[in-house]
Amino acid sequence: MQDKELYQHILGLASPWSVSGVELDIDAGEIRVHVAHPRGTKFGCPECEQELPCYDHAEERRWRHLDSCQFKTILVARPPRVECPEHGVKNVSVPWAEKSSRFTILFERLAIDILLATQTVTGAMSILRTSWDETWYFVQRAVRRGQDRKEARSLPRIGIDEKAFAKGQDYITLLYDLDNSTVEAISDGNNTDSGIACFSQLSQEQIASVEAVAMDMSAAYIKATKQAIPLAEDKIVHDxxxxxxxxxxxxxxxxxxxxxxxxxxxxxxxxxxxxxxxxxxxxxxxxxxxxxxxxxxxxxxxxxxxxxxxxxxxxxxxxxxxxxxxxxxxxxxxxxxxxxxxxxxxxxxxxxxxxxxxxxxxxGITNAVAEGLNSKIMSIKRRVGGYRNRENFKTAIFFYCGGLDLYPR
Ligand SMILES: [Zn+2]
Missing domain, CATH: 1.20.1320 (phosphoenolpyruvate carboxylase, domain 3)
Structure with a gap:
């Protein structure tokens, strides 16, 4: 079997794409797989899907793919462009990667698996042989993807609680779905506005579905709940x-x-x-x-x-x-x-x-579920050695505790 054919199979490339060449760079520890399409292939406009002839090609791009026998494997291609009468000249999306990603879908899926298993960015980095920024980028993209896909389900039993970030000087407020043990919303601080900011991340239907709210006895969260949730007085349960x-x-x-x-x-x-x-x-x-x-x-x-x-x-x-x-x-x-x-x-x-x-x-609710989540959050924070800033910490909480569908497909 020729190496071209081998990679064609390994990559699972579908028509019109095929492997046009394979380069082994021993010094760089890299295999570069060049991918191309035959002349005269038509591509859909990314906006309206109208089939159009190839207009020209964009600059050559590279996508990191799953390794082949310890060699970093890079897909190389020039994405075609089409000229749509309605939308103008557009880049055609390639089937192996999400738009603007420098990694193939399969690599991103592996990265997410490894991040979930190691629970640390630094741990995943060393396995994936990626930089901190590249590894963090998988987390960010996965959370965005998960949040875009997320459907607002009803939340009959929720909990609201504070969590210290950076040695107790800085707080965030977390809103939990107690039935699913997930973090549904996060806001900065631990005052009334923080509570309201969390509730405002829920849809009107979700607010209406709330039957009980677990919380500590702090005046801030009581006030926020009374402002955000109808008939709150009957629904608040002090943990x-x-x-x-x-x-x-x-x-x-x-x-x-x-x-x-x-x-x-x-x-x-x-x-x-x-x-x-x-x-x-x-x-x-x-x-x-x-x-x-x-x-x-x-x-x-x-x-x-x-x-x-x-x-x-x-x-x-x-x-x-x-x-x-x-x-x-x-x-x-x-x-x-x-x-x-x-x-x-x-x-x-x-x-x-x-x-x-x-x-x-x-x-019959407590924030005990939430306490479990809290300890998970604290251990994530410890193991990673901090997420550099509060925004990253929030993103990581959603990645590990948001119950999100993280994977590209
Ligand atoms: Zn178009």
């Missing part, structure tokens, strides 16, 4: 993990205050116990549990605070909002009569938003 996080922080605050007081009397019982109090009892390791037993006493303020925190957890075990509300009111009465100021503050915060905490019983 149980965020609520418990507030309780955990309060326990820690009590511990720090008490530790400071105790050390004045050389009592160091609470030193280095921070994480013991943040863990729920069933999750303590054996060693921690033994240590916890030594430190835990209801005579310590920290022990009391921890007890109330653990009790609060039961709020989410109730089947209906009424019994959850009754449970909370009882919990509130106990906490509010203590001297545990940080816990009392949490109790008041929850009381103020109680309707949207117990709405968990109705809607």
């Amino acid at each position: 149980r993990f965020h609520v418990m996080q507030l309780a955990n922080k309060a326990v820690d605050k009590v511990r720090r205050g008490e530790h400071r007081k105790l050390t004045l009397d050389d009592d160091n019982r609470l030193a280095k116990t921070k994480y013991l109090w943040l863990t729920s009892q069933e999750n303590l390791t054996e060693k921690q549990d033994a240590l916890f037993g030594e430190v835990f006493t209801l005579r310590l303020e920290t022990g009391k605070a921890w007890g109330y925190k653990e009790l609060l957890r039961d709020l989410w075990d109730h089947d209906d909002a009424a019994s959850a509300t009754a449970f909370f009111q009882d919990w509130y009465r106990r906490v509010i009569h203590t001297k545990l100021e940080p816990m009392k503050k949490v109790a008041r915060t929850i009381k103020e938003r109680l309707q949207n905490v117990v709405s968990y019983c109705t809607h």
